[in-house]
Amino acid sequence: MHRDFISEGNGLKNECLDYVIMANILHGDEPEILLKETHRVLKHNGRLVVIH
Known part of the structure; x- marks a missing residue:
């Protein structure tokens, strides 16, 4: 299955x-x-890690 996160979101x-x-x-x-x-x-208080 393919989902376009930009147009459809991630479904979560x-x-x-x-x-x-x-x-x-x-x-x-x-x-x-x-x-x-x-x-x-x-x-709330979740963590995001961005690897650049």
Whole structure:
């Protein structure tokens, strides 16, 4: 199955993850959309790791 995260989202519920790791997202066309989606799915006090 293929999902376009930019247009369809990731399918996860709000505030469902404790941690998210993202790599090389700053090189994409719209990194702010991916960061907003990450904020949506992270639990309060969740952690985001960005590898650039």
